[in-house]
Amino acid sequence: MxxxxxxxxxxxxxxxxxxxxxxxxxxxxxxxxxxxxxxxxxxxxxxxxxxxxxxxxxxxxxxxxxxxxxxxxxxxxxxxxxxxxxxxxxxxxxxxxxxxxxxxxxxxxxxxxxxxxxxxxxxxxxxxxxxxxxxxxxxxxxxxxxxxxxxxxxxxxxxxxLQFDVPAVGVFEDKILVQRTDLTADEEILIILHYGGEHGFSRSKIGQAAQLSPPSVTKSLQKLSAPDCRQVIQLSNGNYRLTDLGSRRIRENLASKLLL
CATH class of the missing domain: 1.20.120 (Four Helix Bundle (Hemerythrin (Met), subunit A))
Structure with a gap:
């Protein structure tokens, strides 16, 4: 959800x-x-x-x-x-x-x-x-x-x-899409995971919503979940979600990019 x-x-x-x-x-x-x-x-x-x-x-x-x-x-x-x-x-x-x-x-x-x-x-x-x-x-x-x-x-x-609404993320029937085209791969993934809430999204769902290639998704997730970043974490069910550090980055640095 x-x-x-x-x-x-x-x-x-x-x-x-x-x-x-x-x-x-x-x-x-x-x-x-x-x-x-x-x-x-x-x-x-x-x-x-x-x-x-x-x-x-x-x-x-x-x-x-x-x-x-x-x-x-x-x-x-x-x-x-x-x-x-x-x-x-x-x-x-x-x-x-x-x-x-x-x-x-x-x-x-x-x-x-x-x-x-x-x-x-x-x-x-x-x-x-x-x-x-x-x-x-x-x-x-x-x-x-x-x-x-x-x-x-x-x-x-x-x-x-307590989290922001995400106007930049659109839902079209069963499809979720990041609608901005000026984001880096890291930013797209952070925004889609912010939208994903506590359940997060699978790696394939992230790629579909952000329209990123599999190698780009892998590279960004590795970077964002690395020990020196820790803004994303993988759950036991395989899904990825934001950590508190990731949520803080959304609030402090990416709030304007949640808009269309």
Whole structure:
């Protein structure tokens, strides 16, 4: 499975969550992630506010036992925060932590300006970085609290949600393809293995996705897994995946090359 798939998340979260709200939550999460990766700073604050609205409704629905597809964020938050109400999420602090973080995310939608402090680094950039990290934390908490399937799969989903989306990798029916043509062989392999997540890919699958010759795949894998590099490791099933060093190289050096 390439990273964590949206349909798998939906299947594991609904039930117990309302399917429409859960679908909206995943859509808003993916949208916020994609905009941030593409350095589209300003809209990410709006996306964060929309994510907060949906997440607030989900917490309210679970905590109150009443499904509402339109209840306002503030009303949802106030219900959860009111100690006199009957609450189904136990322990209480789990729901309260989520609501407090969501309040911060939601306020950014209307209370932050767009005054630039330099040509290259703006408050919008800093705000967006904060918002996306808060959104990621809430999404992880949703999985931790409401996932009803295999707990190890949930843990894997949480780990993989910390990784970037990969717009440069396309999926066409049963075919996976690195769509950029300006990458070195090492970069193509790192990007396809980043997309491969914890399961990774076989040597032949890597060559097909990156459209590299067998000798090029072999040479790059040997280089990337060598003792002086250690960015790729071969698993016991024969597949290759990124190490933490490989993931760091993606974040620090190749993030821009994940885009189309």
């Amino acid at each position: 390439a990273l964590i798939e949206k349909q798998r998340l939906l299947a594991e979260l609904s039930p117990p969550l309302d399917r429409l709200l859960c679908t909206q939550l995943l859509d808003e999460f993916v949208s916020a992630e994609r905009r941030f990766i593409q350095r589209d700073w300003e809209p990410s604050q709006l996306d964060g506010g929309q994510f907060a609205e949906v997440a607030g409704r989900i917490v309210y629905c679970v905590d109150s036992g009443n499904v509402s597809l339109s209840k306002g964020f503030d009303d949802c938050a106030k219900y959860v925060e009111n100690d006199t109400n009957t609450h189904k999420i136990i322990p209480r602090h789990d729901a309260l932590h989520v609501i407090r973080v969501l309040r911060t995310v939601y306020k950014f939608r209307s209370q932050r300006g767009a005054v630039h402090i330099s040509p290259t680094y703006t408050p919008n950039h800093m705000d967006s970085k904060l918002v996306i990290e808060l959104v990621r934390w809430v999404m992880n908490e949703m999985l931790r609290l409401f996932w009803r399937g295999d707990r190890e799969v949930a843990a894997k989903a949480i780990r993989e949600l």
